[in-house]
Amino acid sequence: MNALLKxxxxxxxxxxxxxxxxxxxxxxxxxxxxxVLKFAFAPDGTASFGALFELAESRRVRNAIWNTLIVTLLxxxxxxxxxxxxxxxxxYLKVPGRGFLRLAYSTPLIFVSVAAATGYGFVYGQxxxxxxxxxxxxxxxxxxxxxGTLAVVFAHSFLLTSFxxxxxxxxxxxxxxxxxxxxxxxGASNLRAFVQVVLPVLLPTIFATTLLVTYKSxxxxxxxxxxxxxxxxxxxxxxxxxxxxxxxxMAAMLSIGLGAAVILCIVAMQYIERRGSFxxxxxxxxxxxxxxxxxxxxxxxxxxxxxxxxxxQLLPIVLVVLFSFAPAKSIGTEVIPxxxxxxxxxxxxxxxxxxxxxxxxxxxxxxxxxxxILISLFVVSMAQRVKGAVSNALDLTFMIPWILPAPFVAIGxxxxxxxxxxxxxxxxxxxxxxxxxxxxxIGAIPMMIRxxxxxxxxxxxxxNEAAQSLGAPSYYRFVRITLPIVLPVIxxxxxxxxxxxxxxxxxxxxxxxxxxKPLSIALFEGARSTNPEQAAINMVYIVLIMAFSLVTITLAxxxxxxxxxxxx
Amino acid sequence: xxxxxxxxxVSLAATxxxxxxxxxxxxxxxxxxxxxxxxxxxxxQAVGHDITMLSAGGSELFDRILAERANAxxxxxxxxxxxxxxxxxxxxxxxxxxxSWAEGLPAAYxxxxxxxxYKFWQTPIVLAxxxxxxxxxxxxxxxxxxxxPQYSGKYVIGSTAWQTTKSYxxxxxxxxxxxxxxxxxEGWDFMQQLYDNAIVVxxxxxxxxxxxxxxxxxxxxxxxxxxNLGESVGYTPVMIDTEGGTPFISExxxxxxxxxxxxxxxxxxDWFGSPEFMAAYATEFGQVPVHPEAIALSPESVQANxxxxxxxxxxxxxxxxxxxxxxxxxxxxxx
Numbered sequence: 001m002n003a004l005l006k007x008x009x010x011x012x013x014x015x016x017x018x019x020x021x022x023x024x025x026x027x028x029x030x031x032x033x034x035x036v037l038k039f040a041f042a043p044d045g046t047a048s049f050g051a052l053f054e055l056a057e058s059r060r061v062r063n064a065i066w067n068t069l070i071v072t073l074l075x076x077x078x079x080x081x082x083x084x085x086x087x088x089x090x091x092y093l094k095v096p097g098r099g100f101l102r103l104a105y106s107t108p109l110i111f112v113s114v115a116a117a118t119g120y121g122f123v124y125g126q127x128x129x130x131x132x133x134x135x136x137x138x139x140x141x142x143x144x145x146x147x148g149t150l151a152v153v154f155a156h157s158f159l160l161t162s163f164x165x166x167x168x169x170x171x172x173x174x175x176x177x178x179x180x181x182x183x184x185x186x187g188a189s190n191l192r193a194f195v196q197v198v199l200p201v202l203l204p205t206i207f208a209t210t211l212l213v214t215y216k217s218x219x220x221x222x223x224x225x226x227x228x229x230x231x232x233x234x235x236x237x238x239x240x241x242x243x244x245x246x247x248x249x250m251a252a253m254l255s256i257g258l259g260a261a262v263i264l265c266i267v268a269m270q271y272i273e274r275r276g277s278f279x280x281x282x283x284x285x286x287x288x289x290x291x292x293x294x295x296x297x298x299x300x301x302x303x304x305x306x307x308x309x310x311x312x313q314l315l316p317i318v319l320v321v322l323f324s325f326a327p328a329k330s331i332g333t334e335v336i337p338x339x340x341x342x343x344x345x346x347x348x349x350x351x352x353x354x355x356x357x358x359x360x361x362x363x364x365x366x367x368x369x370x371x372x373i374l375i376s377l378f379v380v381s382m383a384q385r386v387k388g389a390v391s392n393a394l395d396l397t398f399m400i401p402w403i404l405p406a407p408f409v410a411i412g413x414x415x416x417x418x419x420x421x422x423x424x425x426x427x428x429x430x431x432x433x434x435x436x437x438x439x440x441x442i443g444a445i446p447m448m449i450r451x452x453x454x455x456x457x458x459x460x461x462x463x464n465e466a467a468q469s470l471g472a473p474s475y476y477r478f479v480r481i482t483l484p485i486v487l488p489v490i491x492x493x494x495x496x497x498x499x500x501x502x503x504x505x506x507x508x509x510x511x512x513x514x515x516x517k518p519l520s521i522a523l524f525e526g527a528r529s530t531n532p533e534q535a536a537i538n539m540v541y542i543v544l545i546m547a548f549s550l551v552t553i554t555l556a557x558x559x560x561x562x563x564x565x566x567x568x
Numbered sequence: 569x570x571x572x573x574x575x576x577x578v579s580l581a582a583t584x585x586x587x588x589x590x591x592x593x594x595x596x597x598x599x600x601x602x603x604x605x606x607x608x609x610x611x612x613q614a615v616g617h618d619i620t621m622l623s624a625g626g627s628e629l630f631d632r633i634l635a636e637r638a639n640a641x642x643x644x645x646x647x648x649x650x651x652x653x654x655x656x657x658x659x660x661x662x663x664x665x666x667x668s669w670a671e672g673l674p675a676a677y678x679x680x681x682x683x684x685x686y687k688f689w690q691t692p693i694v695l696a697x698x699x700x701x702x703x704x705x706x707x708x709x710x711x712x713x714x715x716x717p718q719y720s721g722k723y724v725i726g727s728t729a730w731q732t733t734k735s736y737x738x739x740x741x742x743x744x745x746x747x748x749x750x751x752x753x754e755g756w757d758f759m760q761q762l763y764d765n766a767i768v769v770x771x772x773x774x775x776x777x778x779x780x781x782x783x784x785x786x787x788x789x790x791x792x793x794x795x796n797l798g799e800s801v802g803y804t805p806v807m808i809d810t811e812g813g814t815p816f817i818s819e820x821x822x823x824x825x826x827x828x829x830x831x832x833x834x835x836x837x838d839w840f841g842s843p844e845f846m847a848a849y850a851t852e853f854g855q856v857p858v859h860p861e862a863i864a865l866s867p868e869s870v871q872a873n874x875x876x877x878x879x880x881x882x883x884x885x886x887x888x889x890x891x892x893x894x895x896x897x898x899x900x901x902x903x
Contacts, residue, residue, distance in 0.1 A: 058900035228766055231903075236860040244631070244729065245896050420638045428638040512621065513632065528770060 032412025043111025147229025
């Protein structure tokens with residue numbers, strides 16, 4: 001505390017920033033959490049579990065919880081099977097065309113959330129290209145064959161493998177090939193060597209990716225909303241429904257349930273991460289040599305499967321890109337567009353209704369990033385300069401949103417700011433432009449803090465000390481020494497955040513309104529529409545989102561930031 | 569440095585936002601479809617009312633108005649149905665104003681108690697069938713016939729956020745209320761069957777698609793919507809004068825409390841509800857006005873429409889407090 005006061009005396013600016021950051025924490029983190037708890041357990045001021053009972057009585061709520069659990073369990077199995085198979089194909093087996101496969105398997109990095117769900121709907125949905133192709137052969141196939149648990153688990157299976165692609169691949173590279181050779185020289189087959197020697201080393205990573213998949217699947221929102229179809233809901237969707245039925249107490253209670261499940265996952269994940277670090281790989285491993293599958297039938301089978309998975313992952317993307325260049329009328333009538341045009345792109349950039357969501361997303365993303373970076377910079381630099389309980393508490397506070405699912409934060413913001421609130425100078429945020437960028441910023445700050453902390457830790461303290469001994473004041477040292485070193489990290493984190501915000505759906509679905517309709521909501525509405533013009537605009541949106549992702553991820557990768565470090 | 573960057577972004581954002589907001593014109597919230605909203609705007613501007621219409625679903629607008637209560641964005645609300653206007657009034661969101669056309673309006677459409685909400689036209693919520701696909705004999709006689717097996721998959725229920733959907737659902741549930749005003753188990757069983765038998769959609773496009781591909785042949789719609797759908801899909805709709813009657817809803821207009829353009833808002837309300845404009849609207853869209861003078865000025869076909877269907881006797885004021893609970897039950901138990 002003393003150190004803090006000393007710091008403020010040295011630089012009054014710090015005191016002002018400190019006050020702002022404390023205000024942000026109270027207004028946008030603790031306030032919303034308090035509102036959710038209050039509405040869930042004491043909507044009228046007295047303790048009550050009425051919301052819980054009403055939830056338990058609702059058939060649709062029970063179904064949604066059941067669906068969420070089933071989808072999550074199935075997804076854990078399918079995502080792991082596909083993810084591990086992909087890693088084995090890329091890193092362990094000799095398979096022709098590895099570059100192509102790697103490209104296909106990496107697509108979940110850029111094809112995410114509502115964009116991906118829309119893409120899958122476009123291929124497999126009611127009027128989807130593949131649906132019509134199959135119907136040409138089997139006319140009995142119902143239009144809505146791709147819906148419910150099947151559709152959601154299928155989409156999860158091929159869209160949530162990004163963790164395997166990033167982390168499991170890195171882990172398998174740490175396996176010491178000498179141990180595999182040893183096993184083989186003792187007579188073990190390829191498969192046996194993989195299962196008994198390689199897998200155990202990978203297990204901690206597999207646990208970690210499993211938990212990430214669980215976490216993602218529990219909170220899955222855009223995918224079931226677009227692909228689930230009639231009478232299929234998952235928990236996040238139900239929270240939105242309850243909110244629109246003006247039952248904030250039930251919405252708050254259900255979001256607490258979802259939050260508890262997610263927190264449980266994260267606790268488990270951290271426990272395993274901590275334990276896993278002891279297992280590790282060899283310090284100087286002999287790099288893995290890819291093995292050739294001896295049995296020709298097996299080899300053909302594995303290669304066939306490897307390409308099948310690649311085709312499934314590429315198909316929606318290829319069709320979306322192709323049809324984004326097709327005349328709107330060919331959507332829903334042609335399997336492959338016969339003519340190509342740029343008119344859809346012209347529409348998006350020239351027609352207000354089509355362009356505004358794009359602009360809204362960029363503006364809100366930039367505003368959220370600016371505020372988020374400012375807060376994160378302050379929190380991280382203060383934790384560096386002034387060690388102690390206050391800094392730690394502040395740091396932990398802004399990490400809280402990491403463990404709260406977006407619907408929880410969103411419901412909290414709605415309940416806190418649906419009427420004039422003195423915390424925001426007596427204004428009402430709900431229904432206005434700023435509530436959504438505030439939600440975006442809350443969600444983005446934990447990742448920003450993580451990266452900035454890492455950047456600050458790598459700063460050489462002697463530089464700062466040298467400047468100080470030469471008499472440079474603190475803001476001067478910050479601008480001339482600290483900032484130039486952490487600036488690349490700031491730019492990259494900003495890029496990655498903007499990238500994930502362009503297709504952010506969970507927060508948006510709760511907080512958007514006509515003043516700020518973002519890209520993800522426009523995409524979602526377009527996905528439900530049967531109007532080909534709208535579908536054409538959607539294709540362009542998805543291509544733009546993917547292109548932007550590709551650029552930021554390539555840059556992030558180039559500068560060694562890793563690309564899978566997205567918050568959720 | 570970091571501050572400047574932040575400020576630049578914020579001011580950039582502010583510039584971009586302010587470029588869309590048009591502060592000068594009167595903001596009117598209305599659930600009329602896009603085409604009608606454009607027409608009304610053009611007509612209003614032609615006589616010097618600078619208005620911006622915000623069109624959205626009735627319930628969405630209703631929610632927005634409640635959400636924005638502290639920070640009202642609208643100056644005038646028009647076209648929300650009886651129950652919604654009653655709730656908004658009870659929340660204290662309206663400004664009292666007696667329009668120039670209140671004189672001569674039947675008492676049911678006036679607001680003599682509070683002078684806030686005046687009704688200008690009535691809309692039957694109707695059951696119609698595609699006469700190209702279904703004969704009059706095969707068509708249902710009333711709403712309660714919809715649960716019969718032969719109509720399975722032949723009609724579309726829209727989002728409960730649409731006031732049309734809400735109105736016919738409520739109209740059916742009202743038939744199953746007991747003395748205390750509660751819906752009986754029989755009523756909920758009926759509702760379950762009604763949903764099980766239906767194509768359920770969330771978007772207008774999806775509803776249209778069900779008629780385009782020929783699955784749906786029965787249209788549960790508001791009066792003007794029946795003709796619109798028939799025209800856009802290309803069939804001849806026939807409205808059924810249902811057994812037990814058809815719910816009639818009337819739509820009102822009110823000025824929002826706290827508007828900074830009170831004079832303009834009052835002038836707009838006077839113009840909008842005037843028999844002349846109501847008759848012009850009736851001529852354009854076939855909507856039946858409620859002002860006797862407006863009916864007299866309307867084309868004969870509209871005058872005939874005014875007596876085409878038998879109204880169902882519904883006391884909207886009495887059931888308004890129940891509606892939220894009923895819709896919640898439908899959403900959480902039945903849908």
